[in-house]
Amino acid sequence: MVMQLSAKQSLHLPRIAELIRVEKLSDREKVFEFKFDDGKELGQMPGQFVEISIFGVGEAPISVTSSPTHRGSFELAVRATGSLTNKLHTLEKGAKVGIRGPFGNGFPIQTLKGKDILFVAGGIGLFPLRSLINYVLDNRKDFGEVNTLFGCRSPQERLFIGQLQEWNTCKDMCFLETVDRCSDDSWTGNVGVITTLFPKVSFDPAKTYAIVVGPPIMYRFVIAECLKKGLAEDHIIMSLERRMKCGVGKCGHCQINGLYCCQEGPVFTYAQVKSLKEAV
Amino acid sequence: MQNRVISKKDLAGFVDDLIKTKAAGEVIGIQAKDSKFNFGPLKNAAELRLDYDIALLPPKKYFFPQIETVLKYEFGATPKVEPVVNDKAMCLIGVHPFDIRGLLLFDAVYGGANPDANLMMKRQKSVIIGVDCLTPNPKAFAASMGTAVTDEGFDLMLTDIGNDYFVTVGTNKGDSLIKKAKTKEATAADQEKRDKVRKDALKKYQVTLKMKPDEIPALLDANWESKVFNDKAATCFSCGSCVMVCPTCVCFDVQDDPALNLKGGERYRRWDACMLSEFAKVASGENFREHKEQRFRHRMYRKGKYLLERYKYLGCVGCGRCAIACLAQIASPAETFNLIKEAK
Structure with missing residues (x-):
C-alpha cells in the first residue's frame, strides 16, 4: 500500500468524446464515430474494447470496430439490444458520451506478423474483426496470405456493405461471403452456413492462424472445421463476449472460470478456451 | 516496535x-x-x-x-x-x-x-x-x-x-x-x-475443514463434475445472502441514478453477487451461468481456487457468515469441500 492515489485516478472516470458521425448499417445496427474532446487518440489495438457511457443511463462494453491505422477518431458498431445501446441509437451527431479504455488484450498482432491469416466472422462478430482486417490491409506487407469468410443470417443482415464491396474487389485478400438463407432472388451469392465456405478456400494450415469471431453456436462448427483442416489449437483465435461492467478486472461479471475476460481476454486461443469449461 | x-x-x-x-x-x-x-x-x-x-x-x-x-x-x-x-x-x-x-x-x-x-x-x-x-x-x-x-x-x-x-x-x-x-x-x-x-x-472451533487449505485447488480441479454441486444447489434460493455477508466477496455492479430535477446524476457501484441469476447475463440474453448449480460451483471455485491463484489469498477465510445467513443451509464452503473429498 505505498502507491499515492488521487480521485482523478478513479477507474470509473471516463473521457468525454463527441459523436461526429452516425451511419445505419441495418435495422438493428449502427456505426458511431467518435472524437475525444481533448484531441487525443484512443490508442487501441485491434480486438480491444471500450466502456461507453451515456450519463444518466449507464455504461456498456463495446468493441472498437475501426483500425488503429485510422487516426483522429474511432468507430463503435453497435446493435441496439440493451438499455445503453438502445439509447445510443437515438443519439445524433454532436452528442457527447463518456469513454473509458481501451481495455482487454486485443488480437496478438506480433504473433500474426509474417503469418497467413484466415478471418472468419459471423454476424456482428464482424465488428471487432473489422478492426483487425483493416489493420492487416493497411500493413499488408507484414502479413502473408489472407482469406476472409463472412456469414450472416440473411442478405438484409449484411453489415458494412460498402466495406464488403471493397473487400470483394480488393486484390490483397480473398474474400468470400455467404448468407444462411435467402427466400428471394435479391441475393445471387453463396447460400448456406459459414462452414460451407471452407471447401472454397485453400490455405496452408502450418502457416495459418484462424481468427474467428461470431455467436457461440458458430464457434462449435467453425472450430471443428479449422481442426479438420489441420490447424493447431493455438492457431485458432477467438474473441469472447461477456458482461464486462468495469473493464479493469474488479467487478467479477466477465469471469470465465479463473480468468477475467476484460483482462486476459476477450481474445483467447482455442487451446486456452478448451481448458476453460465455461468459455463457450 | x-x-x-x-x-x-x-x-x-x-x-x-x-x-x-x-x-x-x-x-x-x-x-x-x-x-x-x-x-x-x-x-x-x-x-x-x-x-x-x-x-x-x-x-x-x-x-x-x-x-x-x-x-x-x-x-x-x-x-x-x-x-x-x-x-x-x-x-x-x-x-x-x-x-x-x-x-x-x-x-x-x-x-x-x-x-x-x-x-x-x-x-x-x-x-x-x-x-x-x-x-x-x-x-x-x-x-x-x-x-x-x-x-x-x-x-x-x-x-x-x-x-x-x-x-x-x-x-x-x-x-x-x-x-x-x-x-x-x-x-x-x-x-x-x-x-x-x-x-x-x-480448539473451540466446531467446524473443521478435513484437509489443508492449500489442498483445495487440486481437489476442485479434479472434481468439476462433482455431484455435490448439484445436490447442494438443488435447494438454493439464488438469494445471494451468502455473498452479501462474505468478507472476501469483492464483486460489484455499476448503475446510473439521474437526479429528480434531471440536471445531472450520479454513477454508483454496489455489491453484486455471482449467486444471483443475472450476474453473468449479457444484453443479448445469453446467460453464461444460467443454472443455479453453475453459480454454486462458481462461488465454490472462487472461494477455493480462483482468487488464490490470482491474488495469493484464498477466497474464504472461514468466518462462517455464509453458513449463518443461508436459509437453505448449503453455503458453507468447508462443508462442500469436505463432501467432495469424502465422495472421492
Missing part, C-alpha cells in the same frame, strides 16, 4: 481518547446489536464489545460500501463529470484476524493492477485495531483455514489475556497511537499468555 500490555480500564481510556480527539479519524467499533454484533460508529468505549463471536457484516463495508457514488455529473451540451472519492480517515476497533485476512484480499484485488482510488484511499488512511477471536461462532472454521490468527494487516492487535489485553504492535502507525496510552512493555510471560489464549481458542 515493542509489544505492550494494557489494562482493560486503560484500554477504555485509550478508546475514549481516540473517539474524543479523532487522532485516527472516525472511530468505528464492534458493538452489540440485540443478541448479535455489528460494526458501527462508537460513541464511547463502553459500547465496545471485544468479546464477540462474529460481526453481522464484515468490516469491508467501510472500505467497499454497499452503495458508493463514484461519479457525479451534470447533463448539458458537454457533460461535466467529477470523480467522487470519500477517503475520510477511520479507525476500526475489534476486527477479527479472519476479517483482516479478508481486507488483505481486498488490498490485493483493488490495490494491485489497476489500483482503485475509491477503496485504496480509504484503506491507506485507516487504522485497524484487531482483536483475537476467543469465542468463535459455531459455524466458523477459521482455525482450519489458517486465518484464526494473523501476523499482518493490522496496526494493533489486542488479545484478552485476563485482566489485561496483550497489544501486538503491527505498524509504526499503531506504535505511535498506543504510545499515547498508559501501557506496560510486554514481557516474555505476557507473550506466553497471549500464545496460550490463541492456542486454546483454536
Whole structure:
C-alpha cells in the first residue's frame, strides 16, 4: 500500500468524446464515430474494447470496430439490444458520451506478423474483426496470405456493405461471403452456413492462424472445421463476449472460470478456451 | 516496535481518547446489536464489545460500501463529470484476524493492477485495531483455514489475556497511537499468555475443514463434475445472502441514478453477487451461468481456487457468515469441500 492515489485516478472516470458521425448499417445496427474532446487518440489495438457511457443511463462494453491505422477518431458498431445501446441509437451527431479504455488484450498482432491469416466472422462478430482486417490491409506487407469468410443470417443482415464491396474487389485478400438463407432472388451469392465456405478456400494450415469471431453456436462448427483442416489449437483465435461492467478486472461479471475476460481476454486461443469449461 | 500490555480500564481510556480527539479519524467499533454484533460508529468505549463471536457484516463495508457514488455529473451540451472519492480517515476497533485476512484480499484485488482510488484511499488512511477471536461462532472454521490468527494487516492487535489485553504492535502507525496510552512493555510471560489464549481458542472451533487449505485447488480441479454441486444447489434460493455477508466477496455492479430535477446524476457501484441469476447475463440474453448449480460451483471455485491463484489469498477465510445467513443451509464452503473429498 505505498502507491499515492488521487480521485482523478478513479477507474470509473471516463473521457468525454463527441459523436461526429452516425451511419445505419441495418435495422438493428449502427456505426458511431467518435472524437475525444481533448484531441487525443484512443490508442487501441485491434480486438480491444471500450466502456461507453451515456450519463444518466449507464455504461456498456463495446468493441472498437475501426483500425488503429485510422487516426483522429474511432468507430463503435453497435446493435441496439440493451438499455445503453438502445439509447445510443437515438443519439445524433454532436452528442457527447463518456469513454473509458481501451481495455482487454486485443488480437496478438506480433504473433500474426509474417503469418497467413484466415478471418472468419459471423454476424456482428464482424465488428471487432473489422478492426483487425483493416489493420492487416493497411500493413499488408507484414502479413502473408489472407482469406476472409463472412456469414450472416440473411442478405438484409449484411453489415458494412460498402466495406464488403471493397473487400470483394480488393486484390490483397480473398474474400468470400455467404448468407444462411435467402427466400428471394435479391441475393445471387453463396447460400448456406459459414462452414460451407471452407471447401472454397485453400490455405496452408502450418502457416495459418484462424481468427474467428461470431455467436457461440458458430464457434462449435467453425472450430471443428479449422481442426479438420489441420490447424493447431493455438492457431485458432477467438474473441469472447461477456458482461464486462468495469473493464479493469474488479467487478467479477466477465469471469470465465479463473480468468477475467476484460483482462486476459476477450481474445483467447482455442487451446486456452478448451481448458476453460465455461468459455463457450 | 515493542509489544505492550494494557489494562482493560486503560484500554477504555485509550478508546475514549481516540473517539474524543479523532487522532485516527472516525472511530468505528464492534458493538452489540440485540443478541448479535455489528460494526458501527462508537460513541464511547463502553459500547465496545471485544468479546464477540462474529460481526453481522464484515468490516469491508467501510472500505467497499454497499452503495458508493463514484461519479457525479451534470447533463448539458458537454457533460461535466467529477470523480467522487470519500477517503475520510477511520479507525476500526475489534476486527477479527479472519476479517483482516479478508481486507488483505481486498488490498490485493483493488490495490494491485489497476489500483482503485475509491477503496485504496480509504484503506491507506485507516487504522485497524484487531482483536483475537476467543469465542468463535459455531459455524466458523477459521482455525482450519489458517486465518484464526494473523501476523499482518493490522496496526494493533489486542488479545484478552485476563485482566489485561496483550497489544501486538503491527505498524509504526499503531506504535505511535498506543504510545499515547498508559501501557506496560510486554514481557516474555505476557507473550506466553497471549500464545496460550490463541492456542486454546483454536480448539473451540466446531467446524473443521478435513484437509489443508492449500489442498483445495487440486481437489476442485479434479472434481468439476462433482455431484455435490448439484445436490447442494438443488435447494438454493439464488438469494445471494451468502455473498452479501462474505468478507472476501469483492464483486460489484455499476448503475446510473439521474437526479429528480434531471440536471445531472450520479454513477454508483454496489455489491453484486455471482449467486444471483443475472450476474453473468449479457444484453443479448445469453446467460453464461444460467443454472443455479453453475453459480454454486462458481462461488465454490472462487472461494477455493480462483482468487488464490490470482491474488495469493484464498477466497474464504472461514468466518462462517455464509453458513449463518443461508436459509437453505448449503453455503458453507468447508462443508462442500469436505463432501467432495469424502465422495472421492
